[in-house]
Amino acid sequence: MATQHSRSAARLMISPAVILLFLWMIVPLAMTIYFSFLNYNLLRPGAHDFVGFRNYYYFLTDPSFLIAIKNTLILVLGVLVITVVGGVALAVLLDQPMWGQGIVRILVIAPFFVMPTVSALVWKNMFLNPVNGLFAYFAQLMGLQPYDFLSQSPLMSIIMIVSWEWLPFATLILLTAMQSLDSEQMEAAEMDGASAISRFIYITLPHLTRSITVVILIQTIFLLSVFAEILVTTNGGPGTASTNLPYLVYGQSLLQFDVGGGSAGGIVAVILANIVAIFLMRMIGKNLEA
């Protein structure tokens, strides 16, 4: 797109798509903002009065709001740490030449293809269940009391489930990055007297930074909105112990039928997500520049 002419032609050509996407985004957003200023509860028919910022006030001063924010952060950070560290380790392992490499790689990637609701149910009923679960079985084998993961440490259990879902993604991205590492660079480092650990620190990790950045950015966006896993396992409980922001909004608008309050919560969530995104781009986005 070098010339003035081709540039304006290009703009003209992509404008329908851009306009459509813009409407796609702006209409629901505008409606949500509009509802968030109304006193609009499905259980109370009648006029929907304009109530100003009252919905926001209630949402932000709700004691579960701060808990939800804290839980969201713990969930996102916990999963990020587990998947990035585990992903790097798995990528390094899978990059070693070994027998049956192709099959092992497919097995590692497989969890990513399982729907969140399904994998959460599998975890809930087959692994974590204190009566029938596999973990309970092992605990009993060793003569220990089975641990009721979902009620004793619900947030940790959800972190475990979500990490299991996202580890393949991180591994996949990091493995492709590993494979693009020039083998002569490794050999040069070997001749330069770098031990395996030094080679990992000075050659492999710097080579992976860009992919790690991509993994963190993409995962953060999806992890901020983890919902299905909570819905089918803990329902945000016990109490609010595993309620994150999306789940709080859901509870507000659908369990309490409060459209206005839910919309306000949604807008708050959007604003917070944007703050996180800007923060992230500032902090690690520069890794993406060539």
Add this chain to the structure above:
Amino acid sequence: MGKISLRKVTKKFGEVAVIPSLDLEINDGEFVVFVGPSGCGKSTLLRLIAGLEDVTDGVIEIDGVNATQTPPAKRGLAMVFQSYALYPHMSVRKNITFPLKMAGMDPAEQERRVANAAKVLNLTDYLERKPGQLSGGQRQRVAIGRAIVREPKAFLFDEPLSNLDAALRVNMRLEITELHHTLKTTMIYVTHDQVEAMTMADKIVVLQAGRVEQVGSPLELYNAPANIFVAGFIGSPRMNFVTGADADKLNAKTIGVRPEHIDLSKDAGHWKGTVTVSEHLGSDTFLHVAVEGQDTMTVRADGDVAARYGDTVYLTPQADRIHRFGADGKTLK
């Protein structure tokens, strides 16, 4: 010190013997060049010496010590790769310092050596740049810098100039030769370019299919090639080979004569032929002459010879410059 001996070194990849039992002596301070056609095992041999590849059989000695099982870092050798293999995320300074840092050297000494290497290689102004911001020749020099700071027993170069353009290649060739005169360290240099081999080497090792065809100084190889392969490989343009009656007369299967050892005449000579191509280089003219009953022959003439396409010329080989080869390809004495 940097004396390297290979004894009965063999390398197999699976069932394929890339290097079938090879013996070689490299003396301290020598500039040794491995040449050979593509795929003949030059890089493999270099990597065996470096320790990046395990030998299947045989012994590698460095300074009289058996180093066959020694890991690469402990052999005291430095290697310059064809792709340079610089660390892209480190500045030039960090790249050059890396081996010293890995050796846990005193920082002041590191500083001194890097400054020294940068001065020798004209890199002082580029120390803070990343490899991506350098030209090919500069990257090449960084790679050499990273090798020399360690003060290794020997340098290993794997086709270090093949990514550079012709003019720069000539330049870097001189620089590496000068570096060898200054450092007086053993250098092993792999190339498939016989001009590089002839101009730089103290000793050339001609390889074919993993076997050593001949070892000797450039002029030894040029004047007394051991066999038809070496005769054809060393020298540019290539030696002309003649079979048939002319060879039989000299009791040989094949005779060879270099383009520069053929006299050209307009009216009389041993062979009669027609000029097909004439390449005027200014200093020389290379004529490709179609000789009846023979392959096309190449002749070197003076720069001002005005032969053109279709001209008839007569060629006479200089009698004392004819090489004779037997049926097995070996040179006949």
